[in-house]
Amino acid sequence: MHKDPDFLENLRREMQDGRSWLDRTIVLAYAAFAGLSVVAFTLLANASFSFFERIANWHGGWLVLLWMPALTVGIVWLTRKLAPGAAGSGIPQVAVALDSRLTSAERGRFVSLRLSFAKVLLSSAGFLAGLSIGREGPSVQVAAGVMQHAQRWLDGKSRISGYALLIAGGAAGIAAAFNAPLAGVVFAIEELSRKLESMSSGLVIAAIVLAGLVSVSVFGNLSYFGRIQVPALGWAALGPGLLVVLVSGLLGGLFAKLMAMSLTNPALRLNQLRARHPYRFAAVLGVALAVIGLATGGATFGSGSEQVQLLLKGEGHTPEVFVTLKFIAKWLSAWTGAPGGIFAPSLTIGAGVGQNVSALLAPEIASALIAMGMAAFLAAVTQAPLTAFIIVMEMVDGHSMVLSLMAAAMLASLISRMLARPLYETLAAAMLAGTQANKQAGTPAHADKA
Secondary structure, three states, X not given: OOOOOOHHHHHHHHHHOHHHHXXXXXXXXXXXXXXXXXXXHHHHHHHHHXXXXXXXXXXXXXXXXXXXXXXXXXXXXXXXXXXXXXXXXXXXXXXXXXXXXXXXXXXXXXXXXXXXXXXXXXXXXXXXXXXXXXXXXXXXXXXXHHHHHHHXXXXXXXXXXXXXXXXXXXXXXXXXXXXXXXXXXXXXXXXXXXXXXXXXXXXXXXXXXXXXXXXXXXXXOOOOOOOOOOOOOOHHHHHHHHHHHHHHHHHHHHHHHHHHHHHHOOOOHHHHHHHHOHHHHHHHHHHHHHHHHHHOOOOOOXXXXXXXXXXXXXXXXXXXXXXXXXHHHHHHHHHOOOOOEOHHHHHHHHHHHHHHHHHHHOHHHHHHHHHXXXXXXXXXXXXOHHXXXXXXXXXXXXXXXXXXXXXXXXXXXXXXXXXXXXXXXXXXXXXXXXXXXXXXXXXXXXXXXX
16 A cells, blocks of 8 residues: 655655755756846847837838848858857757757757857847847747756756756746746647656746746736737627638648748758858848838838737737738748747737738727737647647736637647648757758767857
8 A cells, every 4th residue: 555645754854855955946046047038138139129120210211221131141140150059949949959869969059058148149139130030939949048057057866857957948938938927838848848747847837937037027917918808709700700710820831831841941942042152142031021121111020019019909000911021021031040939920920810800800809800810820830729829818818718719729720730740840850850960970069068
């Protein structure tokens, strides 16, 4: 028979194990540091984009035709020369680092304290250039790199593994970036680990709490997009809602397919050109992004979070072609090879879909359709529906829309799966294959050490 736990005996053992308490203190300190890193990144990214907006509004904004390509080339050059592992979103890198087949040197190519520092600076430079990027994916890599660094100070016999530290860091990054603690937990399960062991769950929650507290202490305990006023949704909302989900699912699946093809298919003719002339390629895309931004009155520059906030309040309006042009702008920004995430731009595109459908069919429930579009498009792109609907629910304080957001995310994800493979999984597989190919060829790892 199993004996019941002896509380006093277990408490005595815990209090006597001083090294275990020291390890826990170290990890908690790193969790707070991870949150502080995400906060610093947020402040720097916001300041960088504010400066870009002044450039874009100066004398009609024509300076961006020179500004964007010049800075884009500079960012791509710095990324390729100094921190190749910082390119792109950051979430695939963390997923690759979780692979048990990698050596510590190989893992350092994707997640390290040095890369976290580089990611903050290079992604902020992307906002300074006006690229259509988000900071949430990069926040995952930043926080994971910080948490992973704690392992070097832990006892060799510690029960806290490097795997658990990476999971906790990634979850803390999402939670702190979106001020969405539940989304951090679900993201850790759905997108990173696919499972959450009991030994890791406490660490994940502790990291989320501490990183979240740091973020809340700076930005306040407010929903990312505020609280939306949701009208009563009856059967009349079914048709417009289904149209939002269908369009978002199809566009999101197409976006994931296009991104995977552009970033992982070396046989593509344009990718061959990009490989031969990466800086000229980045310059041309920078000019294209500047033209698109000027054509939309600046609506496609940056992450688009400001437009979403206005749309949800009923105070904003986007051009009829905004969804198409923001779609293209995000794709081209990623194709340059500059660091930057896709979460926030995906939410913006989804909000544009909801706005267009509401203007056409149901303006009285615009806020609800916009929120559904955000959840649906993000779920279609990432094929992580639980994470998508919880992120949107927490960002808009939309607890009254739980069922609607859940249904929108699930259906859009199903539609996307008919068109494309999961984007992050595809990108991570390509990175891992490249690492294995280099190992077989005897190419040095050039790990980023920190």
